[in-house]
């Protein structure tokens with residue numbers, strides 16, 4: 001049997017607690033609130049004039065205090081709350097306040113209808129949680145972004161293409177992969193210096209971004225090697241895009257300081273069913289690229305399977 005403790009003691013704890021406590025009766029009238037709870041909703045508790053839950057919220061909302069309610073229609077918001085409040089014996093939820101603090105609310109409902117509400121300040125934990133999730137996001141971005149060009153790196157490109165392939169496999173369409181390899185890049189480094197080579201790589205990235213469509217996937221997959229995935233193109237349309245890219249790079253004036261750096265690119269291309277794997281696409285486009293290099297560079301070659 002539970003040992004009886006003095007009611008006075010419980011009362012004292014509620015009064016001095018750093019957490020907010022409130023009790024609503026079965027008609028949702030506030031019959032008890034400690035100072036912390038009253039402070040959250042910016043009211044003075046008067047047991048002789050009990051106010052309802054709705055009034056408590058309306059009152060705080062009109063003073064721009066209490067829960068951060070992002071609506072112009074407080075009545076609609078209260079209508080929504082009515083659909084979740086008092087529906088379960090116990091409910092736990094986080095809310096942010098207008099003053100930037102975060103609270104963890106719990107609601108304990110008795111069968112007789114009284115509701116005990118507890119509000120615990122979790123601002124410190126929430127800030128840490130946000131910092132942690134921002135750090136994770138930054139780490140993810142770093143792991144997927146090429147530092148020099150800010151384009152998706154090889155890992156990111158592979159991931160994006162693989163998820164596009166599995167999405168498109170249900171529709172059974174054709175897709176295209178292009179691999180671009182800058183011509184004689186070693187001699188650009190040797191002649192103009194490595195920093196000049198870096199600037200050229202950055203500018204090529206800009207050309208790709210401005211020439212391609214927003215939904216095409218672009219990646220820097222190696223030193224002077226870029227790849228492009230075209231999701232919904234016929235082979236004819238894809239060849240036109242590849243040719244446009246080749247011409248655009250050849251026509252762009254790459255300057256380093258005042259020196260004009262001549263630049264062309266070879267492109268290997270393949271259009272295949274999206275049921276094929278990334279590896280199949282990549283090795284076909286790579287084989288076509290090899291042909292483009294072997295046949296003189298500055299050209300687009302399309303993969304043709306050997307019979």
Ligand SMILES: Nc1nc2c(ncn2[C@@H]2O[C@H](COP(=O)(O)OP(=O)(O)OP(=O)(O)O)[C@@H](O)[C@H]2O)c(=O)[nH]1
Nearest residue numbers: 181182183184185186187189194195197198223224
């Ligand atoms: N500046 C700079 N150069 C890079 C970077 N990554 C790779 N490279 C250089 O790119 C050059 C690639 O040379 P190769 O693979 O011989 O090819 P290439 O000279 O372009 O000749 P082809 O591809 O046959 O036309 C190497 O000299 C690498 O050092 C980079 O981030 N910055």
